[in-house]
Amino acid sequence: MEITILPDECISLIISLTSPRDASRLSLVCSLFPSAVNSDVVWRKFLPHDYHQILSNSALASSMDSLSKKQLYFHISHHPVLVDNGNMSFATDKENGKKCYMISSRRLSIVWGGTPTYWLWKSLSAESRIKIKFKSKGL
Structure with missing residues (x-):
């Protein structure tokens, strides 16, 4: 069976079962993969399930919905966000999406x-x- 006959949604779902690193690498493997890899379906799985609640009281809250899930993932993994009235910072580990907190x-x-x-x-x-x-x- 040719992978090219699978719908993008199916490919995105399969890619979401890998890791953020593997998903990024898969975009180079096949010409069909970049659109699937950039899908919110993939990156929503890599974000913590409660990311929206965590970020809702941060400076990022107003722009959070305008970013793609991939952009949001990489933003919070490279730029910790102050939460809890500036008493903590929140980020995700770039490799696996796990939550990282720094407590003041x-x-x-x-x-x-x-x-x-x-x-x-x-x-x-x-x-x-x-x-x-x-x-x-x-x-």
């Missing part, structure tokens, strides 16, 4: 965190994604 010190529950004797809150530069850092005074 403000979100952590640190013993004696509010005690200046033990801890120091320092403001960081305006260019930093995280605006404040927490430093132990090392007593």
Whole structure:
């Protein structure tokens, strides 16, 4: 059976069962694959199932629906997005689409965190994604 007789939707579904890396490579294998590989069907499977909920309160929320699923996948795997009022950043692992969170010190529950004797809150530069850092005074 020739793979070329399969409908694009079928090829997209098959490709979605691979990995993001394999899907990207498959676009080079056959002239029919690029349209299937670029399909939202493929990249929706690689995004976390709750990506919409996670990103809904981020700066990316307004443009999220205008991006293709492939563009969104690569955007959040290369550019972590601040969520939770800037207390966390969210990204996906480029290789497998798994969720990656970076939690700010403000979100952590640190013993004696509010005690200046033990801890120091320092403001960081305006260019930093995280605006404040927490430093132990090392007593």
